[in-house]
Structure formats: structure tokens, C-alpha cells
Amino acid sequence: xxxxxxxxxxxxxxxxxxxxxxxxxxxxxxxxxxxxxxxxxxxxxxxxxxxxxxxxxxxxxxxxxxxxxxxxxxxxxxxxxxxxxxxxxxxxxxxxxxxxxxxxxxxxxxxxxxxxxxxxxxxxxxxxxxxxxxxxxxxxxxxxxxxxxxxxxxxxxxxxxxxxxxxxxxxxxxxxxxxxxxxxxxxxxxxxxxxxxxxxxxxxxxxxxxxxxxxxxxxxxxxxxxxxxxxxxxxxxxxxxxxxxxxxxxxxxxxxxxxxxxxxxxxxxxxxxxxxxxxxxxxxxxxxxxxxxxxxxxxxxxxxxxxxxxxxxxxxxxxxxxxxxxxxxxxxxxxxxxxxxxxxxxxxxxxxxxxxxxxxxxxxxxxxxxxxxxxxxxxxxxxxxxxxxxxxxxxxxxxxxxxxxxxxxxxxxxxxxxxxxxxxxxxxxxxxxxxxxxxxxxxxxxxxxxxxxxxxxxxxxxxxxxxxxxxxxxxxxxxxxxxxxxxxxxxxxxxxxxxxxxxxxxxxxxxxxxxxxxxxxxxxxxxxxxxxxxxx
Amino acid sequence: xxxxxxxxxxxxxxxxxxxxxxxxxxxxxxxxxxxxxxxxxxxxxxxxxxxxxxxxxxxxxxxxxxxxxxxxxxxxxxxxxxxxxxxxxxxxxxxxxxxxxxxxxxxxxxxxxxxxxxxxxxxxxxxxxxxxxxxxxxxxxxxxxxxxxxxxxxxxxxxxxxxxxxxxxxxxxxxxxxxxxxxxxxxxxxxxxxxxxxxxxxxxxxxxxxxxxxxxxxxxx
Ligand SMILES: [Cu+2]
Numbered sequence: 001x002x003x004x005x006x007x008x009x010x011x012x013x014x015x016x017x018x019x020x021x022x023x024x025x026x027x028x029x030x031x032x033x034x035x036x037x038x039x040x041x042x043x044x045x046x047x048x049x050x051x052x053x054x055x056x057x058x059x060x061x062x063x064x065x066x067x068x069x070x071x072x073x074x075x076x077x078x079x080x081x082x083x084x085x086x087x088x089x090x091x092x093x094x095x096x097x098x099x100x101x102x103x104x105x106x107x108x109x110x111x112x113x114x115x116x117x118x119x120x121x122x123x124x125x126x127x128x129x130x131x132x133x134x135x136x137x138x139x140x141x142x143x144x145x146x147x148x149x150x151x152x153x154x155x156x157x158x159x160x161x162x163x164x165x166x167x168x169x170x171x172x173x174x175x176x177x178x179x180x181x182x183x184x185x186x187x188x189x190x191x192x193x194x195x196x197x198x199x200x201x202x203x204x205x206x207x208x209x210x211x212x213x214x215x216x217x218x219x220x221x222x223x224x225x226x227x228x229x230x231x232x233x234x235x236x237x238x239x240x241x242x243x244x245x246x247x248x249x250x251x252x253x254x255x256x257x258x259x260x261x262x263x264x265x266x267x268x269x270x271x272x273x274x275x276x277x278x279x280x281x282x283x284x285x286x287x288x289x290x291x292x293x294x295x296x297x298x299x300x301x302x303x304x305x306x307x308x309x310x311x312x313x314x315x316x317x318x319x320x321x322x323x324x325x326x327x328x329x330x331x332x333x334x335x336x337x338x339x340x341x342x343x344x345x346x347x348x349x350x351x352x353x354x355x356x357x358x359x360x361x362x363x364x365x366x367x368x369x370x371x372x373x374x375x376x377x378x379x380x381x382x383x384x385x386x387x388x389x390x391x392x393x394x395x396x397x398x399x400x401x402x403x404x405x406x407x408x409x410x411x412x413x414x415x416x417x418x419x420x421x422x423x424x425x426x427x428x429x430x431x432x433x434x435x436x437x438x439x440x441x442x443x444x445x446x447x448x449x450x451x452x453x454x455x456x457x458x459x460x461x462x463x464x465x466x467x468x469x470x471x472x473x474x475x476x477x478x479x480x481x482x483x484x485x486x487x488x489x490x491x492x493x494x495x496x497x498x499x500x501x502x503x504x505x506x507x508x509x510x511x512x513x514x515x516x517x518x519x520x521x522x523x524x525x526x527x528x529x530x531x532x533x534x535x536x
Numbered sequence: 537x538x539x540x541x542x543x544x545x546x547x548x549x550x551x552x553x554x555x556x557x558x559x560x561x562x563x564x565x566x567x568x569x570x571x572x573x574x575x576x577x578x579x580x581x582x583x584x585x586x587x588x589x590x591x592x593x594x595x596x597x598x599x600x601x602x603x604x605x606x607x608x609x610x611x612x613x614x615x616x617x618x619x620x621x622x623x624x625x626x627x628x629x630x631x632x633x634x635x636x637x638x639x640x641x642x643x644x645x646x647x648x649x650x651x652x653x654x655x656x657x658x659x660x661x662x663x664x665x666x667x668x669x670x671x672x673x674x675x676x677x678x679x680x681x682x683x684x685x686x687x688x689x690x691x692x693x694x695x696x697x698x699x700x701x702x703x704x705x706x707x708x709x710x711x712x713x714x715x716x717x718x719x720x721x722x723x724x725x726x727x728x729x730x731x732x733x734x735x736x737x738x739x740x741x742x743x744x745x746x747x748x749x750x751x752x753x754x755x756x757x
Contacts, residue, residue, distance in 0.1 A: 516550075
């Protein structure tokens with residue numbers, strides 16, 4: 001296993017350079033790269049929209065864009081970010097790349113379905129762009145009826161079909177992961193030896209399989225109602241708009257866990273590698289992923305506290321929403337305990353771990369405010385809610401995604417990124433993020449409603465702070481694009497295992513991996529994160 | 537290290553160790569897919585139950601205008617088609633190419649009969665202007681808006697089911713092509729088995745749709 005640098009080994013990147021070999025690939029690693037490119041594009045699109053409406057909100061009056069345009073901007077921002085960035089980000093890029101490597105398999109169970117999921121995603125994405133151009137959509141990413149079904153004059157049906165289609169790419173990814181984890185594990189890799197990243201993706205795939213079809217049928221019914229006049233959600237036609245909210249949130253609350261669970265899996269991997277310790281309470285961290293997946297399906301009613309839901313139902317959903325915070329808290333405590341007396345090193349991925357723990361904790365704890373029936377009456381539909389879910393989704397999900405990208409960049413590309421610029425970028429993201437969203441907690445508490453393009457002049461200072469933060473955040477996100485791309489040609493060649501991490505993906509598979517992942521199928525003889533053995 | 541490279545079965549994909557692993561994965565994949573289908577139809581069924589409990593009278597009234605004769609006939613057709621499908625799965629796993637063809641063809645035929653009867657039913661609804669929308673007409677006692685909701689759900693539910701039948705028909709034709717090429721044997725008949733699972737599932741959906749739309753509440757009026 002000597003490292004012969006003079007003649008580079010065959011790997012999944014250099015075995016075939018043709019365009020066709022990329023577009024028709026069934027290699028999970030190449031599909032991950034296809035996803036990475038597409039997802040980065042949609043992140044840029046969604047981000048630019050946010051920049052535009054943060055500029056608009058720098059002044060109390062509406063001056064940069066019209067009210068209609070503003071509505072379209074925040075709707076498209078939400079739709080693109082949720083369905084085309086946050087949901088596929090970690091699973092479709094890092095999960096696709098790493099799952100087979102981590103469990104010692106040659107590929108996912110259904111490679112062609114895996115490629116199909118990317119094409120379905122691209123089809124849905126193209127339709128969304130088309131919807132944006134042909135009239136836009138102004139319903140909010142939640143598509144609430146009867147506004148969306150009856151009153152909106154925008155491309156609701158196109159956008160609905162786009163979401164419907166994209167759902168199937170998510171279903172195929174989940175189905176692939178579930179079967180892969182069940183059936184393709186290497187000899188000796190028992191369930192209790194699985195990396196926590198794999199456990200997190202297992203829980204995620206269950207939510208994808210159970211939740212996404214309900215969203216699909218819901219937007220399909222919305223499209224049927226709008227297109228053909230079948231009134232399932234429109235009270236004028238005998239339907240029930242609250243039914244739409246129930247169905248929508250039955251998927252869309254668990255969807256938050258589709259986003260956050262894979263990121264939590266990344267954090268578990270990084271924290272073990274950079275503290276050189278087995279993750280504290282491995283069993284509890286693994287089980288908490290499953291607990292989140294299960295309980296997460298029974299809390300959707302906290303979005304309907306003010307939507308004519310009965311008080312009793314509200315109390316039950318409020319209680320369950322408190323309960324679902326427990327497994328998340330278990331994870332946070334266990335990561336912290338892992339760091340305790342670990343030999344921590346401070347490369348960029350570890351910084352993202354700290355960022356995740358801090359920001360996700362704020363996001364999670366402010367969620368408890370909103371799960372409280374009485375407090376929610378005051379905070380409902382204000383900027384407090386906006387700040388809360390951005391702390392979870394941007395502070396949590398994207399921190400994990402970025403941390404994972406940095407951690408696995410050498411594995412994926414065979415090159416090291418520039419550590420100095422990566423740290424600068426992390427700093428900008430962390431500061432910019434807090435500057436953007438901390439003021440929004442205050443604004444929400446003061447009563448500023450979300451989704452308006454103008455506001456009372458007294459709230460301008462906080463809004464200017466938020467807009468300034470968004471600019472810093474934007475630069476923070478642009479930097480990695482530059483230094484990652486730069487590293488592809490000029491980065492230092494990565495060694496086989498630059499972080500000295502445990503796991504089949506680092507210890508056995510080449511860097512970058514062979515087209516078939518492993519030269520021979522590995523046999524696993526130890527638990528995950530067996531770092532302690534080195535210390536003896 | 538691959539001891540079986542010489543005797544590698546043509547149907548075995550590269551990333552599986554042996555046919556058993558491939559078979560187990562395909563089975564679990566199909567069952568997981570059917571689970572997503574359950575959730576999809578489940579959402580629809582829930583809409584129906586909510587609407588029915590709200591507008592019971594209108595739903596009972598509208599339900600009387602569906603033909604139990606045609607619906608019942610179709611139920612029998614589908615149950616028999618599930619039998620022929622099961623026979624096709626069995627004969628494919630025994631490697632009987634001719635028998636497999638006959639049973640697949642029989643299943644396809646029964647599926648076509650079902651869709652034909654559905655077409656007759658839909659045409660009658662169109663003739664009586666029972667299609668929700670601007671031209672909707674209703675001369676019964678119940679509130680037309682609520683009856684319209686019943687027919688909306690009727691068309692969406694049976695329409696989604698019929699779409700699954702059409703896809704199933706396509707899958708049967710694909711199986712017949714594979715069978716013609718002699719791809720199925722005692723060692724490998726996974727595709728027939730998977731389509732069989734799918735076909736039975738679509739059958740079961742109808743077993744729920746028929747009483748829900750045609751039967752329940754009939755005695756009360
Ligand atoms: Cu929620």
C-alpha cells in the first residue's frame with residue numbers, strides 16, 4: 001500500500017473524462033458530484049433572492065421592488081431552498097458519496113434509480129425555474145389554500161407539479177439508502193458497529209419514504225383543485241382549507257428532520273475524528289435519530305395552533321413538540337461530552353461542529369417558545385418564527401453540510417482546501433449569520449409580522465443590522481466556491497487519510513476512491529470510532 | 537477472491553455478491569416502494585373520510601348514483617387477475633416459459649377489461665354532467681356543492697388507481713418481452729415476482745375503494 005505519487009492510481013475521477021461518462025454514470029460517487037453541482041446552483045439562486053429582499057427591507061418603505069415582486073421573491077427563496085437545497089443537500093451529496101464507502105459496498109442497491117433521482121431532481125428544478133419566469137409564484141412556499149387554489153394569479157400549478165416531481169427524487173434516494181443499509185453491509189459490519197452518519201441516514205430515509213408521498217398527493221390535489229375546479233380544500237366548493245394545512249405539515253414538519261438528521265450524522269463523524277474519541281453514548285445518539293424520525297411524525301399540529309384546531313389537539317401537539325426536543329438535546333449533550341477530555345484539533349470541520357452545536361441549540365430552544373400554546377399566539381407569523389427556523393436550517397443544516405464538505409473534500413477530490421481561507425470563511429458565515437438572524441428574534445418579539453415588504457420606521461435599525469449581516473453571510477458563502485474550485489488544480493495533494501480518521505471510507509478505500517470503491521470487500525472487526533485503542 | 541466469477545449468472549449485477557443478496561434487495565426495495573404507495577393513497581383516503589364525515593347525506597346520496605353492478609363486476613375481475621398474476625409468478629419461478637406467457641397475457645386481458653368497464657362508468661358520469669367544474673349538474677336532494685366534492689374525490693381516487701393499472705399493464709408487457717427472450721428460470725424470476733407484488737397492491741387498493749365509494753351508507757337511505 002505504498003503511495004506512488006509519480007503515476008496516479010486509477011480512481012473514479014480519472015477513469016473516464018467523457019461528458020457521457022458523467023451524464024450516464026451509475027457510480028454513486030459521480031452522482032454525488034452531479035448533485036453537488038446542481039445543488040450549489042440552486043443555493044446560489046435561492047441566496048440571491050434573499051439578498052434582494054434583504055436589500056428591500058433595509059428601508060421601512062417599499063422602494064426597491066413592488067409588493068408583488070417581494071411576495072414572489074420570498075416564495076421562490078423558500079421553495080428553492082427547502083426543496084432544492086436543504087432536503088437533498090447532505091443526503092444526495094455526502095450521503096450518496098459516503099454511504100457505500102462507509103458500509104463497505106460497491107455501490108448503492110439500485111444505481112440506475114440513483115441516477116434517475118438526479119434527473120428527476122433536475123426536471124423538477126427546471127420546472128421551478130420555468131415557474132419563476134412564467135409569472136412566478138407568490139403563495140409562500142407553504143401553498144396555503146384557498147389563496148393558492150383560488151385567488152393567486154401566479155404559476156401555482158407549474159410550481160406544484162415541480163414539487164410533486166422533485167418529491168420522487170427524494171423518495172428514490174430514501175429507498176436506495178434504506179435497502180443499501182439493510183442489505184449491502186460488509187461482513188462483520190453489524191448494526192451496532194455502523195457509523196452514526198449511517199444511522200442518521202437510515203432514520204432520514206424512513207421519513208423520506210413515509211412523508212414525501214403525502215406531500216405529493218397534497219400538491220397533486222391542490223393542482224387538481226386549481227386546474228379542474230374539484231373543491232377539496234376550497235370552502236366555496238365544499239372543501240376544507242385546514243385539511244390542506246394538516247396534510248401539508250404532516251410532511252413538512254418531518255421534512256425538517258430530513259434536513260437536520262443527515263447534518264447531525266456529519267457532526268457525529270467530525271466530532272469523533274477531531275477529538276480522537278469514540279462518540280460518547282453511541283447507542284443513545286443512534287437511537288435518538290430513530291426517535292426523532294418517529295416522534296417527528298406526530299407534532300405537525302404545532303403549525304395549526306391558530307388555524308381553528310381544537311384546544312385539546314393543540315395541547316397534545318404542544319406536548320409532543322416538547323418531547324421531540326429531547327432526542328435532539330441528547331445528541332447535543334453527547335457531542336459535548338465527546339469533546340470533554342478529547343484531544344481536540346481545530347481545523348475547519350471542527351469549527352463547523354462548534355458552530356452547529358451553538359446555533360442549533362439556539363434554534364432548538366426557541367422552538368420550545370413556539371411549541372407553547374400561549375406564547376405562540378404572540379409569536380405566530382412574526383420574525384421570531386423566521387429567526388427560529390433559520391437557526392435550525394441555516395445554523396444547523398448548512399453548518400453540518402459545510403463541515404462535511406470540508407471534512408470529506410480530500411476524500412472526494414484528492415486535494416486539500418486552503419485552511420486559512422476556510423477559517424476566514426467560517427468566521428464570516430458565523431458572524432454574518434448571527435448578525436442576520438439575532439435581530440429578527442427581537443423584531444418578532446416586538447411584533448413585526450413576516451412576509452411584508454414594508455414595516456414601521458421604529459424597526460429600521462434592527463432590519464438594517466439584519467440586512468448587513470446577510471451581506472456578510474453572502475460573502476462567507478462565496479469564499480468556499482473560490483477556494484474549493486482553486487484547490488481542484490492547485491490544492492495540496494491529499495494523503496490517504498489526512499485527518500487520521502477511523503472508518504472504512506478513510507482507512508480502506510483509496511483517496512480519491514477507486515471506481516469500484518474497494519479492491520476487495522472489507523471485513524469489519526471493530527466498532528465505529530475505535531480511536532481509544534490508539535491511546536493505549 | 538470472487539470464486540463464482542466463472543459461473544456468474546447473467547442477471548447478477550456487478551455490485552451484488554450473489555443472486556440471493558440481489559433478490560433480497562429487490563424484494564425490500566419493492567416493499568418499501570409499496571409503503572410509499574400506501575402513504576400516498578392513505579392521504580387521499582383520509583381526505584375522503586374527513587369530507588364524508590362532514591357531508592354524510594350528500595355522500596350517501598351521490599354514492600347511490602354509482603353502479604354497484606359494474607363496480608362489483610370489476611372487483612371480481614381484479615380478484616381473478618390477482619389469481620392469474622400469482623400463477624404467472626409461480627410458473628416463472630418454475631421456469632415454464634409458455635405457461636408464464638399465458639398467465640401474463642390473461643392478467644393483462646383482465647386488467648384491460650377492468651379499464652374498459654371504468655371507461656363505461658366514466659362516460660355515464662360525463663353524460664350526466666357529474667364532472668366537477670362549471671358544468672356540474674345535480675338533481676338529487678343533497679347540496680350540489682357537497683355532491684360535487686364526492687365526485688371530485690371519486691374521480692381523483694379511481695383515476696389514480698386507474699393510472700396505476702395502466703402502469704401495471706405496461707409492466708406486464710415488459711415482462712412478456714423478457715419472458716419471450718427466455719430470461720426467467722428457476723434461479724431468477726425476480727421481475728415477475730416484483731410486478732406481482734405491485735399488481736396485488738393495486739388490486740388491494742380497489743378492494744378498499746369499492747366499499748368506500750360504492751357500498752357504505754347504502755342501507756341507510
Ligand atoms: Cu413544525
